[in-house]
Amino acid sequence: MIDDIEKIMTELAKAGNRIIVNPKTLEELKQHGIPLDNIPAPSIEELFEKRKQSALLKLQQLPTLPLGLQPDIQALYQEIRECIFFDLNGAAITMSAILIEFVLKRVTFIKECGGYQAVDLIKLDEFENMELGPAINRAKSAGILDSKMAERLHSFREIIRNPYSHYNIKKITENIVAEKVKQVNMETGEIKEIDIAAKDSPMIQAQVKPFMDEYHVMTVFGFADEVVKYLLNKI
Numbered sequence: 001m002i003d004d005i006e007k008i009m010t011e012l013a014k015a016g017n018r019i020i021v022n023p024k025t026l027e028e029l030k031q032h033g034i035p036l037d038n039i040p041a042p043s044i045e046e047l048f049e050k051r052k053q054s055a056l057l058k059l060q061q062l063p064t065l066p067l068g069l070q071p072d073i074q075a076l077y078q079e080i081r082e083c084i085f086f087d088l089n090g091a092a093i094t095m096s097a098i099l100i101e102f103v104l105k106r107v108t109f110i111k112e113c114g115g116y117q118a119v120d121l122i123k124l125d126e127f128e129n130m131e132l133g134p135a136i137n138r139a140k141s142a143g144i145l146d147s148k149m150a151e152r153l154h155s156f157r158e159i160i161r162n163p164y165s166h167y168n169i170k171k172i173t174e175n176i177v178a179e180k181v182k183q184v185n186m187e188t189g190e191i192k193e194i195d196i197a198a199k200d201s202p203m204i205q206a207q208v209k210p211f212m213d214e215y216h217v218m219t220v221f222g223f224a225d226e227v228v229k230y231l232l233n234k235i
Helices: 005-014 023-031 044-059 071-085 089-113 121-128 132-141 147-165 202-232
Strands: 177-184 191-197
Touching (some): 071 202, 089 132, 089 147, 089 202, 132 147, 147 202
C-alpha cells in the first residue's frame, strides 16, 4: 500500500460526501495507521426531531383514508403511514404491495361468496394461499377488475411488488448509474474517474437503494390507495 494514501483520501473526501471501501481494504488502512474517525450515530432525540420534520411535510401529501374501512385494512394503512413518517420507505413500499394483495383477495372472496352475509370461511383458506398473479386473474374472472386495471396490477407485480418482496436489490436499482466515481488503487495511488452501473456493483446497489425507495414510496402508496378504493367500490 502506498505511503501517501492518507493524503490522497483526504483530498478526494473534500470533493465528495461518501466513501465506499472494501471491508478488507478498510482493515488494511487501519493496520497502516490511517486515522479513520468514527462518526457517532444520531441520538434518539436528534433522530426523532429529524423524522418529525420529515413527517410533517409528508403528511400533506398522503391520501385520505377511505371511509368505513374494515379494522384489518385500516391497520395496514396505518402501518404504511407510520413507515413513511419514519422514512422507512422500503418497508412502506413492501407493505403497500401487501395492502393491494390483501384487499384484492378479500374483495374477490366476498364477491364469489355472494356478499358479506354468505361468506364461506373454508373457501377463505384458498385465497390466503393464493399468489398475487393468480389472484389478479381470479378477480378479473369474477368481474371485479377490468382489463386495464388487471394489466396495471400485473405490471405493478412485476416491476415493484416482486423485487421488493424478494429484496431483489439488483432489480430495484438496475437503471441507476453512479457517474464520475473516483476510484483509487491502494497499491499504486492511481485515480480513475469511472461510471459504475448499479446492476454491476453490489456496493453501489446498497448506496442507491434508499434513494430509489424515497423516489418511489409516495407514488406506490398512492397507487395502492387508488386500487383499494377501486376494489371497495365493487362490493
